[in-house]
Structure formats: structure tokens, C-alpha cells
Amino acid sequence: MTGAGAQHEDWRGEAADWVVRLQAADLSEADLLAFDAWLAAAPENTAAYDAALALSHEFEVNAEALREELSRTRPARPTLGRFFPAAAAMAAAAAVAVVVVVPAMRPAARPAVYATATGEHRSLTLADGTRIDLNAGTRLSVVLRRDERDVRMDEGQAVFDVAADARRPFLIAVGDRTVRVVGTQFDVRRRAGRLSVTVTRGTVEVAPAGEAKGEAFRLHPGQRLEHQEGAVLAKVTPAAPDQALGWRAGKLVYRGEPLAQVVADLNAQFPTPIRIDDVKLAATPISGVIILDGQAAVVRRLALLVSAKAVPSDGGVTLQRIEAPGR
Amino acid sequence: MAVADRRANPIVTDGDADPLVRTYLEKRANLVRFFAARCGSPAAAEDLAQELYLKLAARPAGPEADNPTALIYRIALNLMLDRARGDARAAARDADWRAAHRTAVAGEEVAEDAPADEAVASRQRLRQLVVAVAGLPPQMKRAFTLHKLDGLSHAETAQVMGISVKSVEKHISAALKALTGRLAR
Known part of the structure; x- marks a missing residue:
């Protein structure tokens, strides 16, 4: 072996020692200071450590698949007993205590949580290639498993462009409904207990989740399902793609939705809350395109549209109907 | 916007x-x-x-x-x-x-990166990982498998194998060194 080769051996050995040492239960502050000094001693140390750690993670992340593969290549019975009878006997004695521990100790899939603040948009690409565009005021979590892809949407609105993978369905839990897809593009929203799913490409199934009652629907491109959480019924209506996807280009498109929903959408985009006290006004159907340039301008145009005025009220704006008879 | x-x-x-x-x-x-x-x-x-x-x-x-x-x-x-x-x-x-x-x-978003995809390793890569682990000396392989794949702690691995915690750490470290030599990209 050449001198350079031996050097590499050293770096690899020390890096592996550190990865394992840092995972030890009796890790001390002195260990950490030594670790810090070792990293600082040579850039090769840092590179070797990063490589060892990445490989260690790769094994952990793929633990389940690797266990399966190994058990297939392994003889049916563990070989330990043949080589180390004493160890096997001890292992058998210890096994009782350990068996209970194993399920809890497996590295559980860790959901990744994504959230957007008021007025914030965000695009992300998952490791499977799926793209998700988050509208403002949205929170969802993602777990990619070997046999299925799980998303839970707590609140908000997002467009999903799901990478096709027939063996790994993509499931979105949203309120009391589950959205199931294989590979397609669609918009899901949940604001104040109102759910909607709008499909722009492919096919999507929306079914009651868990104990919830109701029918399952299969949606095709150009269809929108609307549902009030807790209700049994869901309504399917035609929808143009820009109605669902317009928010990504900074505009909101409505065809007969109640003003209350428009206001809920705007409140996710702008910091100053808009309120409607008048029930009749809240139910006014809105059709049109709202360009999201600035809150003052948007509120002014919206007020014109519904013959209302915007009155400042404790930290927000309240929409009030303009009394018609007086004129 | x-x-x-x-x-x-x-x-x-x-x-x-x-x-x-x-x-x-x-x-x-x-x-x-x-x-x-x-x-x-x-x-x-x-x-x-x-x-x-x-x-x-x-x-x-x-x-x-x-x-x-x-x-x-x-x-x-x-x-x-x-x-x-x-x-x-x-x-x-x-x-x-x-x-x-x-x-x-x-007051901002929560996760910065795409989540770790559990299925991220390709069939071919899984095969490489398995072959490399299978090729380790028996004690090293057992310690590494119990700890990394079955998720046991060092102490639990030591208990199962009937050896000291220090020995477990040595085995896992030696295994990781051998594996990085073969597999690191």
C-alpha cells in the first residue's frame, strides 16, 4: 500500500470512530471538544467525517429495505450459534428484554413539515419528484414511505404535481377526507373547515377519511369537489384550471363563490385582516379575477364589486354594505 | 406576489x-x-x-x-x-x-429541505449496500446490523451479543470504516 493510501485509511478510520463515538450514550463535553479540534486539524478529516456520516445515514434511511434484502441473502437461521455458541446463549437470555424494545427503537419516518406565513408563497420539490406549490397561510407535513406517500394538510391551499409511481400511491389527509392519486396535477384547499379539490390533469379520488360519512368521488380534469367538514354530502362542479391555479400567478379567480370565501383567501395573503359582520353580504356570490397587487387596492376594488365600503376597525378592515334606500 | x-x-x-x-x-x-x-x-x-x-x-x-x-x-x-x-x-x-x-x-417556514425519501436508494444501490454488509466479518456485521438496521442502541447491541459496549463501538466503527472504503461516493 502506498503512503497516500495509508493516509486515506487513517482518515476513514478516525472518521468512522467519531461517527460512532458521537452516538455513544456516555458522550462527554471533552469528547465534543476533541471532535471539534480534530475537524479543525485538517480539511481531509472533515471530508472523511462527512462521507462516513452520509453513509451511516444512508443505511439508517434504508434500514427496512436492507433488512429484507439481507434476510433473503442470509441463511434461514442466524449463523451466530454455529460460530459463537456462548454468545448465542447469552443472546437468547437477553432477547426477552430486548424484544419489547425493538419496535419502539426503529428509526420512525420523520414527517417533514412545511408552512407558509401570511402573504408567503413557496414551491418545493419532494425527493420523489413531486412538486408542491404552497399558497399563503398553509401548513402541511410529508412522509415518503416505501409503499405510500403521505401528506397531511392542516390548513391552507396547495397545488400538487404528483410524480407518477403506480406502486406508491400519494395520499393527502385533509380534514375528514382523504385524497388519493397516482400521478396528476390538482389543487387542494382547506380553509375554515371548507375543503375543495380541483383537478387539472389525471384522476383523483376523494373519500371520507376514517369514521367520516359520505360518498367517495372520482374526479377528472376540470372538476372540483367542494365539501363542508362534518357534512355527509360533497358537491362536484365544473372548474376552469385558472380557478384553482391562478393564485400561483398572483391572481384569484372566482365564479360564484361567496364573498366570505374570497375574504378568507385574501386574509391568507395580506397582514391586515378583513372582516364581514353582515351575513347577507358574506353570502354575496363573487365572479371575477382579483389581482393581488396591494391590499388597499384589492379591498377598494372588491368593495366596488359588491357595493360595500371598507371601514377601519380595531387593527383590521370591516366590509359594510352601502345603504341603498337613502339615495 | x-x-x-x-x-x-x-x-x-x-x-x-x-x-x-x-x-x-x-x-x-x-x-x-x-x-x-x-x-x-x-x-x-x-x-x-x-x-x-x-x-x-x-x-x-x-x-x-x-x-x-x-x-x-x-x-x-x-x-x-x-x-x-x-x-x-x-x-x-x-x-x-x-x-x-x-x-x-x-415566524417562517419550518422545513428547509425536501424530506428524506425512504425509498431513495435505487435497487442497484441497495444491492451494493447489502453485498458490502454481507461481506463484513461476522461480529462486525452482527453489531452493525443490530445497531444500524434494527435500531438497537449500543448498550442493547452489547446485551444481545454478550460483549461490552466498548467492543460494540469498536465493531461498528470498524464496519463503518470498511463500508466507507467500499461504498462512499
């Missing part, structure tokens, strides 16, 4: 004043390396580094620590140990904790 990715980065704003924070900034990458070894996910390691920063920044400006590096690593270790105590129950709660915490402190 275009799609924007605004990331809060409180680290840059007020770093220079406090020697503790200044040292933290110098050591941040190494701290993330430590956290990542410990909690098994780069994203969680970033979260912990962020939490550590908040802890440091919130410390009242008192008499200067003789050795800020030691103090930072001590706090980092305690942070890690506090987290680990609840780990068995944490899996389900973890997302909520992180979300609530990060959203509260930074």
Missing part, C-alpha cells in the same frame, strides 16, 4: 456583538455535524443548531465565559440529551413540536 422563498436568517443580523454568538457562528457547521450524527437527519440537525442559537442569543450578557467553545458544546450536548430522553414517544409528536417551535420563533 411571485412565488418567493423568503428564509428567516436571524443569525446574520446581530451576530457580532456577543462573543458567544460569534463563536457559535464559527462553530456552526461542526455543531450541525455533531447533531446530525446524533439525531439521524440533516434537517433535524439544522433545527437543533437553530434552537441552540436561540438559547445562546437569549442568554443574559453576563461575565464572559473563559472558554466559549466549551460552553457552547456543553449546551449543545444538554440540548441533545434533553431531546433524546423523549425520543421513544417523539416520532409522532416531533413534527408538531418542530412546527410549533420553528413557526413561533422564526
